[in-house]
Amino acid sequence: MQGGRAQAGKGSDMKHVVDPHYIVSLKHTAGSTLRLWAPQAMGYVDTLERAGRFAGDEVREDARRYNNGLDALAVPCALVEAVAAPVGKGHVVRRSRLAALTNAAARVARFHVRAGKPAGGST
Numbered sequence: 001m002q003g004g005r006a007q008a009g010k011g012s013d014m015k016h017v018v019d020p021h022y023i024v025s026l027k028h029t030a031g032s033t034l035r036l037w038a039p040q041a042m043g044y045v046d047t048l049e050r051a052g053r054f055a056g057d058e059v060r061e062d063a064r065r066y067n068n069g070l071d072a073l074a075v076p077c078a079l080v081e082a083v084a085a086p087v088g089k090g091h092v093v094r095r096s097r098l099a100a101l102t103n104a105a106a107r108v109a110r111f112h113v114r115a116g117k118p119a120g121g122s123t
Contacts, residue, residue, distance in 0.1 A: 020055065021077060022080045023052070023054055025072060027072070034097075047090030048093075056076075075104070080101065083100060
C-alpha cells in the first residue's frame with residue numbers, strides 16, 4: 001500500500017491519495033478489531049483493503065469531523081499499515097494497537113505544527 005497523487009473526493013477508494021489517512025471510528029469499534037471509515041465516509045469496515053483513504057488536507061480542513069478524538073481519529077496510512085495484522089486475505093488493526101496509533105498520530109500533528117502546516121480545522 002502506498003500514497004501518491006490525489007484523487008477527488010471524500011475518502012477515495014483509490015490507492016493514490018496525497019498524505020493519505022485512515023479514519024478510525026472510535027464510536028463504532030467493538031471487540032478486538034478497529035473499525036475504519038469506508039470510502040466516501042459511507043459506513044465502516046474492518047480491513048485496510050476496504051477502508052477509505054482520506055487526503056491529509058481534507059482531514060486538516062475538517063478536523064472536527066475527521067479527527068475529533070471522540071468519535072474519529074485520523075491516522076496517516078503508513079502508521080496504520082505498520083501495525084496491521086494479516087487476517088485471511090486482508091489486514092486488520094487490533095484494538096490493542098490503538099494507543100500506539102494515537103501516540104504516533106499526535107507526534108505527526110506536532111511535526112506539522114512545527115513545520116508551519118495547519119494541524120487542524122478552525123474552531
